[in-house]
Amino acid sequence: MRSLVQEHVRAWSCEDVFVGCSGNLTIERIVHDLKTVDRLHGCDVTLYSCALGSYFAGEMVEVELAPAAAEQFGWLGGYLEDPPDRLATILLASAFAGAVGKDNVYWTRLRSAYEAQWPHLHVKTRAKVEAAELELASFAARDVCEWIDDVPLEAGVISYPPFYSGGYETMFAKLEQLFRWEAPSYEQLGPEGFQEALFDKFRRHKHWLYGAPEPIEGHERELVGHTQVTNRDRPMYLYSGSFTKRRIVRPKQELEPPPFDRLGSKEELGEELRIVPIRYQQFCSLRSAYMDVHIPPAVATPFAVLVDDKIVGACAIDLQRGAVTFDSSKVESPYAILLSDFAVAPTLYPKLSKLVLYAALSTEAQLIFQRTANSRVRSLATTAFTNRSSSMKYRGLFKVVNRNEAPPETGKRFRVNYAAPAGRWSLEEGFAQWKARCT
Amino acid sequence: MEGQMHVSKRKVENMRPIATRIERLDLRELELLELNARYMRHETYAQLVANIKRDGVLTSVPFAWLNPESGKYLVLSGNHRVQAAIDAEVFEADVLVTDDELPEEHRIAIQLSHNALVGEDDPSVLRELYDRLDVDLRVYTGLDDEQLGMIEQPSLASLTEANLEWQSIAFLFLPEELERARAAFALAREQVATDEVWLARRGDADRALDAIADTAAAHGIRNVSAAMTVVLEIFERHRDELVEGFRDGEGELRHKGQVPVSAVLGTDRLPAELAARLRHVLEGIAGRNESTLLEALSALLADTQGDGRAEGRGDDQRTRGDGEAGQEHEGEDRRRPRKRRARPAKRARRRPAPGA
Numbered sequence: 001m002r003s004l005v006q007e008h009v010r011a012w013s014c015e016d017v018f019v020g021c022s023g024n025l026t027i028e029r030i031v032h033d034l035k036t037v038d039r040l041h042g043c044d045v046t047l048y049s050c051a052l053g054s055y056f057a058g059e060m061v062e063v064e065l066a067p068a069a070a071e072q073f074g075w076l077g078g079y080l081e082d083p084p085d086r087l088a089t090i091l092l093a094s095a096f097a098g099a100v101g102k103d104n105v106y107w108t109r110l111r112s113a114y115e116a117q118w119p120h121l122h123v124k125t126r127a128k129v130e131a132a133e134l135e136l137a138s139f140a141a142r143d144v145c146e147w148i149d150d151v152p153l154e155a156g157v158i159s160y161p162p163f164y165s166g167g168y169e170t171m172f173a174k175l176e177q178l179f180r181w182e183a184p185s186y187e188q189l190g191p192e193g194f195q196e197a198l199f200d201k202f203r204r205h206k207h208w209l210y211g212a213p214e215p216i217e218g219h220e221r222e223l224v225g226h227t228q229v230t231n232r233d234r235p236m237y238l239y240s241g242s243f244t245k246r247r248i249v250r251p252k253q254e255l256e257p258p259p260f261d262r263l264g265s266k267e268e269l270g271e272e273l274r275i276v277p278i279r280y281q282q283f284c285s286l287r288s289a290y291m292d293v294h295i296p297p298a299v300a301t302p303f304a305v306l307v308d309d310k311i312v313g314a315c316a317i318d319l320q321r322g323a324v325t326f327d328s329s330k331v332e333s334p335y336a337i338l339l340s341d342f343a344v345a346p347t348l349y350p351k352l353s354k355l356v357l358y359a360a361l362s363t364e365a366q367l368i369f370q371r372t373a374n375s376r377v378r379s380l381a382t383t384a385f386t387n388r389s390s391s392m393k394y395r396g397l398f399k400v401v402n403r404n405e406a407p408p409e410t411g412k413r414f415r416v417n418y419a420a421p422a423g424r425w426s427l428e429e430g431f432a433q434w435k436a437r438c439t
Numbered sequence: 440m441e442g443q444m445h446v447s448k449r450k451v452e453n454m455r456p457i458a459t460r461i462e463r464l465d466l467r468e469l470e471l472l473e474l475n476a477r478y479m480r481h482e483t484y485a486q487l488v489a490n491i492k493r494d495g496v497l498t499s500v501p502f503a504w505l506n507p508e509s510g511k512y513l514v515l516s517g518n519h520r521v522q523a524a525i526d527a528e529v530f531e532a533d534v535l536v537t538d539d540e541l542p543e544e545h546r547i548a549i550q551l552s553h554n555a556l557v558g559e560d561d562p563s564v565l566r567e568l569y570d571r572l573d574v575d576l577r578v579y580t581g582l583d584d585e586q587l588g589m590i591e592q593p594s595l596a597s598l599t600e601a602n603l604e605w606q607s608i609a610f611l612f613l614p615e616e617l618e619r620a621r622a623a624f625a626l627a628r629e630q631v632a633t634d635e636v637w638l639a640r641r642g643d644a645d646r647a648l649d650a651i652a653d654t655a656a657a658h659g660i661r662n663v664s665a666a667m668t669v670v671l672e673i674f675e676r677h678r679d680e681l682v683e684g685f686r687d688g689e690g691e692l693r694h695k696g697q698v699p700v701s702a703v704l705g706t707d708r709l710p711a712e713l714a715a716r717l718r719h720v721l722e723g724i725a726g727r728n729e730s731t732l733l734e735a736l737s738a739l740l741a742d743t744q745g746d747g748r749a750e751g752r753g754d755d756q757r758t759r760g761d762g763e764a765g766q767e768h769e770g771e772d773r774r775r776p777r778k779r780r781a782r783p784a785k786r787a788r789r790r791p792a793p794g795a
Contacts, residue, residue: 003590029595052598091600105658106665113603124601132598223574231482246574247590250583251482265474289478294526297481334652334661346473370644375663376652 001160004225004238005030005209007245009156012207015039016137018151020144020159020198022049025056025134027158032134037156039137043147045186046172047179051090053139055083055129061141063090063181069100073178075115079122088126090179092118097174143186148201157202160211160236203241210239226250231296253297255288256281262344263310269349270308273431275359275368278304278314286314291342294411300339301372305359307431313343313356317380319373326381330401331419336369338382341393351438357397358430366423381419385412394418396437457537461500464534466521469503470513477554479519486581487519491527493579502553504546505538512536515546516553562587679705 009017009031015038019027022042031037042053047063054061060083065076079089092114099110114121140147144159151157176183199216202208215223215237225238227249256279263269283302290313300316318337326335338360343352359365360380369377382398384391385406398418406415425433479487491497501517512534514521524532541549566587569577577583584590654673655666681702685693701707709717724735 002593002595006591006593024598026595029598030593033593033595088600095600095602104660105669106660106662109665109668110603117604121601121603128598128601132596134598220575221573226574226578246572246577247584248574248577249585249590250486250578250581252583252586253480253482255480284480288480293479293481293484295481328656333656367644370648375655376645376648378652 001211001225001227001236001238002026002030004227004245004247005158006034007247008207008209008224008240008242009158010034010036011242012036012156014154014156014207016041016152016155017207018148018155018157019043020148020157020202021161022053022139023160024049025052027160028053028056028136029132029134031158040135041138041140041151042136043140043142043144045141045143045184047090047176047181047183048094048172050139050141050181050184051087053136054141055087056132056134057136057139059139060086061181063179066178066180069178072100073115075118076178079118084126084129085122087129088122090175091129092121092125093178094172094175097172097178100174100178141182141184143184145187145197145201148198151205153204154206156207156209157205158209159198159202161198199239205241208239208241212237212239230299232298253284253288254281255285258282258286258304258311260304260306260309260311263307263312263347263352265346266348267310269312270310272308273355273359273362273427274306274308275303275362275365275427276306277368277372278302283314283316286311286344287316287340287342290314290344291340295340298339300337301369303360303365303368305356307355311344312347312352313341313359315341315356315360317360317369317372319369319375319377326401326417326419331381332379332421334376335379335381335419336373336377336422338380341382349439351434353393354397354438355431355434357393358425358434359427361397361420361422361424362427362430363423363425364427369422377422379419379421381417384416384418385410385414386416387413389414390416391418455539457539457541459502459535459537461533462536463531464503464512464536466524466530466532466534468511469501469521469534470506470509470511471518471521472514472550475518476551477519483581484519484523486578487523488526490579491520491524491529496529497524497532500533500535502535502549503537504541505536507540513546515549678702678707 005027017031017037017039018041019031020043022028022044025042028040028042032040042049042057044050044053047061050061051063063080063086065073065080070077076089076093080086096111096114099107099114144161148157199210199212199219202210203222209224213234213236216239219239222239222241223237224240224243224246225248226235227238227247228235228251229249231251231253233251258278259282280299280302282304284297286304287297298316298318300318302314302316304311305313305315316339318339341353341356341360343349343356345352349355366377380398381401382394384394389403390400394416398420401417401419403414403416406412424430497520499517499520501514501521503512503514503517505511506513514534521532524530565582566589569580569582569587570589572580650670651663651666654669655661655663658666658669660666678699678701681699684702685696685698687693699707718732720739721732721735724730724738725732728735728738730738
């Protein structure tokens with residue numbers, strides 16, 4: 001994205017470049033670094049962006065603490081003196097704002113930490129602001145759909161509007177509650193609205209670049225960039241009126257050979273069941289080889305399951321529980337999510353995937369998970385997409401938490417959530433049980 | 440080694456020319472290899488499916504052998520293509536087939552050779568060809584500008600707020616064995632980049648983690664260090680219970696080491712007025728005895744223990760032979776200790792200690 005913007009703007013023959021939806025001024029800073037444009041202009045509507053933009057345009061917005069905030073955070077008032085002071089305060093407050101209005105121990109602790117460290121953090125942030133080499137010829141706190149009408153047609157224009165209606169409002173709502181300022185009025189951009197009201201307006205200019213989260217139908221020839229960094233990231237499509245360079249960046253998992261051999265197709269199992277942490281790249285190799293190739297990979301903490309020194313399978317655990325939230329009345333907390341689990345194949349053992357689960361539910365695995373997470377792991381939870389009402393792999397070891405219709409993109413009928421207590425047996429006991437039941 | 444080479448050479452020589460023909464087959468009826476060394480990343484496979492969907496056909500032909508046991512064709516080369524075509528709902532395709540008898544070794548050799556005998560790319564020619572393509576067709580190739588080294592990454596100085604500063608502490612729970620504990624401690628000191636490392640018995644790990652987990656649940660938080668802070672606050676409120684560490688239920692001393700003052704008073708802070716009075720008393724005793732404040736306190740207690748016995752609270756802990764000092768100042772200091780004794784009595788009524 002950064003590279004594409006520079007490559008395109010470098011080829012433009014215009015004195016002024018206008019950036020709509022400035023955000024944190026990334027595009028302005030990329031273009032500024034080129035030193036090929038005489039004047040840069042920005043536009044946005046949030047306090048965060050307007051503070052940044054107006055500061056670098058030399059006309060810092062006036063802000064004061066909102067009455068409610070002044071009551072609670074009066075000490076902030078001493079940090080709104082001059083423009084760099086005000087900008088540093090707003091930038092810092094954007095991180096601090098998340099803790100406002102929440103009263104549990106965590107947020108209280110965070111608020112106290114900010115208050116205690118504020119003088120020091122403010123000095124550091126102010127130094128960053130003052131060191132930034134950026135100069136804007138103008139900045140408009142305006143609705144981009146109206147602002148673009150006033151931009152001269154011979155100027156270059158760039159915009160990468162927010163993906164979703166209300167996305168930025170939610171992100172900065174808390175910050176806006178802290179300060180009183182002259183906020184511009186604007187209409188939220190919807191998926192229909194952006195193409196009609198904005199994309200067409202941008203395309204009228206001599207030079208233009210426009211980023212969108214979805215392909216824009218009928219404009220394939222103007223598509224100059226398609227970037228997606230990881231398999232679960234949202235892609236970005238970049239359109240331009242002037243063909244200079246076309247660039248694509250596609251996700252590509254980094255692979256690395258696993259540190260052990262897998263169990264051979266005609267090889268018998270050894271004596272000792274083990275579970276060991278492996279590198280993520282090694283796990284990606286195993287997953288690509290043995291897991292359903294249709295499932296997009298997610299980042300999790302990976303482990304190999306071995307018998308003696310032969311890999312029989314692998315699993316990956318989301319210890320932060322970022323991916324899915326389970327009903328804590330039905331799953332004993334704290335729980336970790338078993339994001340992937342699979343066995344190598346083919347082998348002499350048709351139920352080898354259950355051995356991976358026996359290993360994952362062992363006390364040794366629980367200890368490793370806890371040590372990795374730095375917290376208790378009392379149970380494991382997982383989700384299976386299946387055409388049957390239950391997954392044979394989890395049956396008997398995990399209990400069904402709930403069962404829903406699967407999303408269409410999975411190609412399966414049911415989404416079944418499962419959970420099981422962690423640390424149910426030692427690896428040795430688990431291995432013995434698996435042998436008794438599954439071989 | 441040489442013998443093995445002769446055998447391999449003879450086997451290759453024995454491979455006869457293979458009779459092949461192209462047949463239009465239902466891909467769903469083909470057998471796929473059970474053991475295949477070649478695998479695909481999710482994203483590569485997804486692109487292959489997308490390409491076949493876009494083309495509506497398979498543009499390279501799989502190779503399959505008639506398996507006399509099943510009567511079906513087994514794909515020796517092109518397993519991913521066949522599977523991807525089925526996923527792309529392209530169910531029929533031209534397949535290069537052979538009905539010849541092919542021993543397993545020969546089939547494996549064909550399978551591996553199709554994976555291994557592939558050419559190399561000249562990077563500059565590759566870039567030149569790739570550069571002629573528009574965005575959609577670049578995606579089609581399965582390559583991208585990044586892997587071809589065609590993207591320069593402009594560096595951008597950060598323009599964000601300074602982050603909160605944190606300090607970290609690691610608790611390492613270790614097995615009981617001393618040697619392992621020592622080794623792990625040495626390793627921890629080398630590897631763990633935290634501000635402090637504490638060691639504790641592994642047997643306590645679950646209890647500690649349970650305490651943190653339960654505290655987090657009670658407060659509706661997930662942050663472990665915030666929960667730990669609450670655990671410490673709860674501890675602070677119960678510091679007086681540390682008395683169990685140095686005095687048993689019968690009042691017997693458990694050890695003669697040092698204990699924190701808060702274990703006696705339940706707090707390490709005193710109201711300023713009380714602190715000033717205590718200090719005044721102790722300084723008075725210390726001044727007269729030319730002793731330290733601690734010795735003065737000892738003398739004071741020796742004196743009050745005399746009172747305790749008189750009230751029937753027998754205590755034989757006067758072990759330091761400092762009764763003399765206490766006796767010297769009996770007249771001056773006896774009233775205040777009596778007042779202080781009243782407070783523990785109130786606490787005991789409010790929250791009786793187990794076994795008290």
